Amino acid sequence: MTGHRDGAPIHGVIVLKTRPRWLIATLGALLAGCGDDATAPPINAADAGGDTAVVDVPAPPRVRLRVDANRDGTVSDTGDDETFRADWSAAHGAVFLANVDDDDDDDTLDGADDVVNGDGDALDLARVHVAAIAGLVEGATGRLTLTGPTTPTVRVFRLDEGVWRRVDLEGETLSTADLRAGVELGVESSDFPTPTWPGEITLALAVTHGAEAIGDDHVVMRVAPFVVSTSLDEATRVYATGGGGIVSLARFINDMDAITTDDRMEFETIDGLDPEWSQPNRGPDVWTQDYMELGWTSMPGGDAPQGMNVVLRTPRVDRAIAAWTRRDFVGPDHGYTWHHEDSYPATRAHDPSLDSFGNLEVIPPYAGHPFGRIFHGNVATRSSDPELRAFLNAQRVQGPVLELDTSWLHVGHVDEFASFIPVSSPRGWKLLVASPRAARAQLQAMVATDPANGDRLMFEGQRWFYPRGSAMAGRAYSATRTINSILGDTDLMAFNQRDQAHIDLVREALQTEAGLTDEEIIEIPFLMWEIENGQGAAYMPGTVNLLLYGHSVTMAKPHAALVGGTDFMQTYLSQLFRAEGITAHFAEQWEILHAAEGEVHCGTNALRRIPAHGAWWEVTR
């Protein structure tokens, strides 16, 4: 941490030896500059020897930069803004934004150009004031210097008669008139912290008169990180990807539309067949969870933080639909960032599937992690884009990224086995985990209750492969099986026991990390099956893979056996969630999502508000 603690302005008598004028000026400058201190003892001639004289000199002009160090949304001339202007800690320190939105909707991110794009953009600039210097000698000039990153670009603007213009730090000086009147500056970054730049800058001002140093000062600021929204943050809009006349997709979209309408939640369908990203021989990319991660960034803003929602685009450069994030999501207070390797290392360990954002989730807030902690599937033998992980870790607030082993899953995403719901408890949330164990127990219990239940049909009317409407639809395989057939399938059961073992270990990792009791974990029953090479996916619809907003969850229709005319698993899940104060909805998605190794969470995404408690700057990490 850097900084200096200044007190009252310096006036009065300095006792010094008779020395040439240049030395007096130099000493004055030293006192006035960085590290000066009103309580510094007078220079005593006796300390230096030689002839002594008492000279009454005017106090040197005081050079000051001021920032919102106390984080109240305004820049003050006194108090903590003054005291802590060059400090950065959990308690104090100025913040600036990565200005990655597009407030004037001109298709250029605001932080990527040299202009301030209107009043909305000006709000995204962190203010720095050059305090007026009274009595400054005519001809004195000030030079601003910035110590910061090469990339991203940090820009400094100044406000002249209501107009912002960029300060050329290389060639521009502040005039005597500027310095006498004071100058309002605005600072922005073109992007977030990086692995090589933790986000801190130092902005310094040196005032000189010819070769004579008059004074200097500096402030320290830190750029706000990209923070991933947790599923418990308040949602304002749900997204899903539609496209064309695909019947199974239309059914899912219709269900989502109806559910969100009931919940009075805004629902937006992204056109999966837009010509800009539609690809030959490929239907719409329906994995809305995977091609973008939604989050936010903010700085102190008075009554509420000043910030914006931000979309992090998937590192996968071949994910054409991800262009939606840049073209359509970006706008006023809607920002964008993208981090990926330019060329993937020639290692077979990299699996692009792990770069999908169903593989990037956040444990909701818990002790030591007030904004939660990111967890992500990544092991040495099957890894995600290293640039992505480095970027996420560089944001620090939700890190370090908790890496889990998902190599046992064919898709390999953490959202295949874990999600969260809000509950009324001191912690405020519970962890949901996939549970083949619970599924097997439920099926066994049904048979134990009445052996005739063993003949009931699971997945009645559902099919594998060759979706309806495709040229090959006639070759689809029926998914329908009896409960007895499933329980008696020893390969399937042994595989599920193995997957349960994997789940138990990742559950333990999450449980230990967040300090959860067993009562804070809910097992969501569904069986897995082997896809290939020992890697599995949900066999019964993976109902842990759900969309949460408020106290409403939407998950896959289980298509389990009917008991009394109703799906016994749907009944069970409805009761389970109701007991936690949550309303459960079920969407039809077997063919478009489940049969393609995904479920409702995979097919949706949600925009969420910046949390009211969004003071990320209080996190010391």
Added chain:
Amino acid sequence: MKLSLAILSFSLVPALADASPLLDPRAVPAGVSRPLAAAVRIDRARQPEAYRRIADLDGLRPESYRRTRAGRPSVALELRAMGPTALLPMLDALALTGFPRALSAEEQSALRQGLLEAVGNLGDARALPLLRGVFATATEAPELRAAARGLARVCQDSDRRTLQSATGPQGDAAAAALGLCASPEANAWMVARLESARDPAYASALASGLAEATASWARSGPRWTVDSPLRARAARAVVRRWLDLPAQRNAIGVAALAMGGAEMLAAVRGARRGSPADASTGLATLERALLRDLRR
């Protein structure tokens, strides 16, 4: 009706090049390809649709696999769903004719992998000559795994001995597959080897193989061939290797939980007594998970 390749007369079939479009030619010597070709010719005449299905796999169609969440070609599941009638069509594709259109390297790898898995999964002795060839020549871990599991499913004595004597990557694949043998000899051998195994990868593979043989959820099936004393010995050996090989704790821990049962719980509890702090924490994790299972 199962066709015995052994009784097919070589004189009835045309000579074939000792090459396969999908496999290392050494995996398909003439002694394998000739009788197979004859069998395939008869089978194709009898069920041409089964061959058309193989030639038109959904999981190799870009318009299909690109819409899946993994986004890559995958056919193992689809081939398994075809059942026993697909055996000869699958062997034909693997060893003789390949696929009727050009495939990308990724598609070809998925096809080879899926065919080997599905063929092996059928547990049909007619596939053994090919699987032996693949096991002897393959270098890729998934293919070795598929071949070893295919051999273990049928588990003829000579193949069991081959699997037991394999070393290196072959040995690891074999050890992990031997549980499918469901044979007392293989089980006893795995326990004994695990008790003395020092190579981390091999020990981990043996533990995985034992988990396959002793999975308590598959108790009602034919794999349940391990008596309780041997299960207890196996459990103790697994836990011992878990303690000895910290770098393998995740893999061996999975095997321990996949074995499950009261014997494993007893072994874990026994090991916790007097274990160092770091091991004790990990063992407590295993114990909690085992108890969760036993309480169901």
